[in-house]
Amino acid sequence: MFKKFLATVLSASLIMGLCACSGASSETAAGSAPAADGSAVEAAGDTAGEEKVTETAAAETEKEEESAESAEPVTLRMAWWGSQTRHDITVAAIELYEQEHPNVTIEYEFFDFDNYFTKLKTLVASDQVWDIFQLGGNFPEYIDKICYMNEFIDSGLIDVSDIPETYLKITQDTAGNQIGLSNGLNTYGIAYDVDMFNEAGVPLPAENWTWDDYKDAALKISEATGHFGSSGLASSEFIAGCSTYIGQQGSVGQYGFFNLDLTGMGFEDAQMLTPYIQMRADLIKAGASPDAGAEMEITNIENDFLVTGEAGMTWVAVNQFPTIYDICKEEGRTLALATIPRVKPDGPAGAVIQSSQMLCVSKDSQYKEEAAKFIAWFQTSVECNKILNGERGIPVADSVRAALEENLTEGQQIMYDYVSLVGTFETPEKVNVLSPDGQDQVVDNYRNYIQQVVSGEITAEEAADKTYADAKAIFQ
Amino acid sequence: MKIKKGIVKTLYHIFVIAFGLAMVYPVLWMISGSFKDNSEILRGSLALIPRAVKTSNYATGWKGFSKITFATFFKNSFLITAVATFGTVISSSLVAYSLSRIRFRGRGLWFTCMLATMMLPGQVIMIPSFLIWYRLGLANSYVPLILPYFCGQAFFIYQMMQFMAGIPRELDEAATIDGCSKYGIYSHIILPLLKPSIVTTVIIQFYWKWDDYMGPLLYLSKPASYTVSLAIKMFADAASKTDYGAMFAMSTLSLVPVFLIFLFFNRYLVEGIGTSGLKG
Amino acid sequence: MITEKRRSGLKNFMNRNETVGYVFAFPFIFGFICFSLIPILTSFYYAFTDFSMGSKTVEFVGGRNFGQLFTDEIFTKSLGITLKYVFISVPMKLTFALLVAFLLTRKTRLQVLYRSLYYVPSLVGGSIAVALVWKQLFARKGLINSILTQAGLSSINWFGDRKLALYPLILMSVWQFGSSMIIFAAGLKEIPSTYYEAARIDGANGMQSFFRITLPCLSPIILYNLVMQTIQAFMAFTQAFVITAGGPDNGTMMYALYVYNQAFKYNNMGYACAMSWFMLAVMSVITVVIFRTSKFWVFSEAGD
The missing domain is CATH 3.40.190.10 (Periplasmic binding protein-like II)
Known part of the structure; x- marks a missing residue:
């Protein structure tokens, strides 16, 4: 397979x-x-x-x-x-x-x-x-x-x-x-708690669900359960979310966060980032995603709020899934893996299998x-x-x-099936998943900009412009 | 009148004790946390007495990681701390003697240099120092963590100079008349009288070195050579399901040596601080 | 006769002030040159280069690193935060240390015990262990918030709000008032009791003698503590590193932490060295200002 x-x-x-x-x-x-x-x-x-x-x-x-x-x-x-x-x-x-x-x-x-x-x-x-x-x-x-x-x-x-x-x-x-x-x-996905979705009356994620579906699910779960809709290690979010979001726009392979040979940006309009940043800020403001203080308490995937039962979803690199699946199973909860949401249901998935x-x-x-x-x-x-x-x-x-x-465990089986599924998605001829020297600082700043959008200091548009400018500055 | 005095006295003691306990509450909370169940800690319970005393945290924590127990980390910390503290006491007292008692050319310059090193941010010299140690072939050893302490620590040199200012110069003069050399004055007069200041140095240097985190992080690589503070941070970072009980247990243990040194010497603590030299 | 002369010549040489001075000062001079001066000069050189740990080639970039300081928003922010931290924590810490030291001058058999009790936070405060505890205390569901909710107040998301996150760190610094307290205690002990007796005869009450005698007599020690604590506060690193990692939104990005991040996380060694030098300049200015103003409030005993 x-x-x-x-x-x-x-x-x-x-x-x-x-x-x-x-x-x-x-x-x-x-x-x-x-x-x-x-x-x-x-x-x-x-x-x-x-x-x-x-x-x-x-x-x-x-x-x-x-x-x-x-x-x-x-x-x-x-x-x-x-x-x-x-x-x-x-x-x-x-x-x-x-x-x-x-x-x-x-x-x-x-x-x-x-x-x-x-x-x-x-x-x-x-x-x-x-x-x-x-x-x-x-x-x-x-x-x-x-x-x-x-x-x-x-x-x-x-x-x-x-x-x-x-x-x-x-x-x-x-x-x-x-x-x-x-x-x-490996590849990225969203691990979720099946029961929380049911409790909130949210349909389980489809293979080609969209960011709107995702936001909707997070808000509803948070409203129905009082927990976070979607949690996540900050370090995964930029790559699995923000950067993938760019790759999902246009046609397959048209855009990437950075260009293929890592010498510049892979997209020109900074505003392409805005809807995603706005969504992140909205979720945090609504209490459906952890704010900076709560995020600080997540030190590794095994004490993520999804694993402690305080969130409905979280980002994972799928090799992490079997472990958290087993932990939650011990406590009687069932986890499953969903794909990264898309911009349009029939648009590019943006996900790639990588080392x-x-x-x-x-x-x-x-x-x-x-x-x-x-x-x-x-x-x-x-x-x-x-x-x-x-x-x-x-x-x-x-x-x-x-x-x-x-002899795969249940969690490993889900991971294997998921990776096979992602393998069937249409991917561009060439993909770049490398990080240029200097990306750390861009990501740190990007996270701070989102917090500033939450507190109303700057708008999502400004945050997008600033993030773009920071990333572009790496190559100068 | 007497009764009133008694009441004031009692109120004083109650206040001092209550306030003091509030000060050490976080430490007590950590100690009690080392006997608590993980879930009880995470709920942020105020109680100092665990609902069920769980001593197994100590056994779990002591195992350390990847087959290296905390026995190794404690041994390493003791070695580094003891040698570095010894070095600090010897070298700082020598230097303090020269700067406070001997009138030699260049004294003012070296005194200024000493004050300057006290104000130097450690980050400025971190990387160049590492490179120098590497060129000497001594990075990845205990030498960079110990040798600089045999060259006098500015803070303690300064403290000792303040203390020496309080030792009457008449003693030196009397000894000189008796035919005692400057070396003899140091070993027979100054050093014995310096005892309280030395004790203060031992206490403070011991816990500074014991708590040091950046140094071991930069210079030690093999897990078997880690110090306790490095091990605790690694323990907290890497543990799969962060085990707060075990972490608090090892944190508590890590403070024990510091407490022991302190309890043993603390009566000298105030006596050892010289302030005479500070007066204009 | 001749040998005796020579021997005494050697003896004289060994007992000359210059020789004795340099023999005793040798450890410091050696250490200063090897472990401070050479690294400082190297770091000064790096401040004008694009040196990074990863690359082998070092290029001279002139004053670019220093120029960058003025366009770097986070740098300005971290400078502001550090100044705020220093200006709030140092006065509070010293006031607190002085009051407690004064409180504990009362002669009782328990004095040593009390002093030890109040010294405990300083003893353990610098450790990783206590920093981890502090993080736990101020967590969303931590001890402080459970006290607040039990008192009927709403809980506070300490590390979630940029404007609040610095205060737990300031509190932790003030909490470690022990070493200043010990130095004050030593100073208080040396104030001759005759001063107080004389004041009492003149009809001064406790308050008056505190302000008229205690404070002036202690002023040189206050100066010393002020300088030491200010320097220490400027260099605060471990607590922010372990507890908040500079967040949220750089609300606790202490200067030293930002230097560390630029050096080790973002790999801009040259820039980090430039920042260290800027820090050194700021600290020197503040220290000089403290010393200059000190002549207006530090009393020196006449004739000394």
């Missing part, structure tokens, strides 16, 4: 912050299995680490050997961002790898999203970037530090034949350089080949992915996906 949208995903790439917080349901599987011999592996790792200190950079010519005993000890540094669930399963996967490759020790570090990039920037400045590191759609900022993986694939050092060409492409740049290997497929994040090899690495081998294993090993269990998105390797599809 996934073949269906192979054709539709073209040169899409990653999106930043997509998976800042999420989790999978496989905590027990991940936590218990490798833990028993974890200590032994760690002990072996420590000595290897100490030896490494006195080592010179002679390792680059080293031929890799499968007979691990004779291989030279190698210490790789790796880092990622995410939630506790992700940290635990990733550590378990690393321990499995170390078990299979006794000569390799992996020193890992993990952070939440913001701290990860703070740390990364200091390492870039000092040429010390981790051997293996995770990046999203903001990779252009770090392109100087990324070692392309083409040579490892071409030389046969790593075998990625299990990953369909289309999925290799989602982490390539336009010149065909393999930036990294994708951690999984969640990827793992990259660092140019600063002494052991680039070893790093590449680990990354290939991480994305293609069935054993490894049984531990990871699709927490970073739907795996890209065919055999891994097939193995995981055999």
Whole structure:
């Protein structure tokens, strides 16, 4: 079934912050299995680490050997961002790898999203970037530090034949350089509480529902239940809502927030943003969406108001869905996934399937080949992915996906079906989902402008103009 | 008359205690929160006594994250804090002695420099400092978090100078007549008399360093080398289903060392602040 | 004879004021050059470049970063907010600290206990742990709002309103009055009791002796606390960083936090350095103003 949208995903790439917080349901599987011999592996790792200190950079010519005993000890540094669930399963996967490759020790570090990039920037400045590191759609900022993986694939050092060409492409740049290997497929959607919709007498979202339907549903739910109609992590809203809203106007592929090669804006009339900004402000003013104070209390998807039972809908990157589905199910509530609303029922959907994040090899690495081998294993090993269990998105390797599809949880099944559905939507030939350097500041300002519209300081038109001007200023 | 005095006295005590309790209420609330159920905390209950005492928060919190327990974080914090505090006391007292007692050329300049560093926003030097430590090959170690404390801390140098101004110079003169060198005056006269000020330094530097967040964030990368404050922030950020009970439990524990140091030394706190030098 | 002379020469050298001074001051001089001066100069250089952590090439941009300060709305806003924070929190904190210190001068056996009690907020206030608690206290359904609703008032969305969000942070700063209190207490202890006795004989009441004796005697210490607390308030960072992250609508975007954001979040290192330098200038001006005006209200004891 996934073949269906192979054709539709073209040169899409990653999106930043997509998976800042999420989790999978496989905590027990991940936590218990490798833990028993974890200590032994760690002990072996420590000595290897100490030896490494006195080592010179002679390792680059080293031929890799499968007979691990004779291989030279190698210490790789790796880092990622995410939630506790992700940290635990990733550590378990690393321990499995170390078990299979006794000569390799992996020193890992993990952070939440913001701290990860703070740390990364200091390492870039000092040429010390981790051997293996995770990046999203903001990779252009770090392109100087990324070692392309083409040579490892071409030389046969790593075998990625299990990953369909289309999925290799989602982490390539336009010149065909393999930036990294994708951690999984992902897209945005709206998770909603079925019972709240029924209680408020609102029809459940159709596949091609519109922003008007969405606003109407949010207002009615808030009126009927006294809760928020639609909640949401602020970081998802700009990309899933505002930026998608532009792509939905005109014909398919006519507009985008930024242009395809990330050198300027993808639309000219700032006022195209106005109706969306007005709607956001109206919902907040009516108490149907969280205001700044309430929004601050959402620190990650797992304490979103939808999950705590205080909202009818929220934005999600769909890899987050299985986790919150399970949490709500425990409390007797049923969640479902709806598409991102459209401007017109028969207009473009604006949604794209993209890579969640990827793992990259660092140019600063002494052991680039070893790093590449680990990354290939991480994305293609069935054993490894049984531990990871699709927490970073739907795996890209065919055999891994097939193995995981055999026993999906209910929430995962909904996610898989949803991604297939989005795959059937008409998408433009080329899509750009990258974030230019400087987008953070634009998004922060944009959120403040909405608050100013709510408080009546400026009009939605002015907010649209200001947001447009800020975004345009990135490229000057 | 006597009765009236008694009433005033009692009222005074009641007022001071009640007001003081109001001041520490947030801290007490945090401590009681560490024994509460997650849902009870989120409802914002006023009560200090939990409906059901839940000690398991401590066990849950202590586990830390990814197989690193809080024992490791506490050990790291103790190491950094103790060494840095020791360094501050030694170096600051040396520098304070030179600036307040020795008339040497350049003293005015260095005194001005010292005052200037007190006013310098930390953000100004954060990045360049990091780059320097990197070039020395010492980023990602405890050295950047400790070594600067062996170079005197302006705030404490200044405090100690104020205190030294209150130590009569006649003592120095008498010692000089007895054949004591300037080095001897420092170790035999000034240092022993400086004790209250040293204790104040220990208390304040200890909790400043213990609470430090930016430093460890910049310089420590391996989770196994994290300090308590960094670990608590990570714990709060990353925990899948933010567990307030466990967070409050670890927060409470993190304040225990600070309290102990304070309780142990607090009688010296006021004595250690010198104000003589402040008088025009 | 000769060796003795030489030995005493060395001894003389070692005991010269210059030598002793530099030997003892060495740790500071070393630290000052390595950990302050060099980084400061580097940062000054960066303020005139487009330096960012990600890129390797550094371009000289002249005064552009400083020019940008005047067109940056958020910069102006954050400067205003920081000044508001300083001008409200510092006087309140010092008044409070002085009153409590005065209240606790009364000799009782419990004095040490009381002083400890009032010092607790300062002891713990800088920690991440307490910042997280503070955030919880002022949350929509937090403790403060449940007190308000129980008192029959309507609850306040502290962190949802730009005009209100700064006050919980100001309150947190005032709450940590302990270190100023301790310094005041030390000062109060040194006021000779004979002054008060003399005043009593002259028929002065408590109020009068507070304003006529206590305040003037304490004025040098008030000056010291004022300067220290003002500097500290200008640099306030952690609380805003942990509790509000600068929101809502930049209502708590403290200057230091904005510098941090420009440096680490938006990756404009050069601009951030320029902002730091501007901050340094503002702080210096205010400090100088405080010292200049101090001669009108700080009493120095004659002959010292």
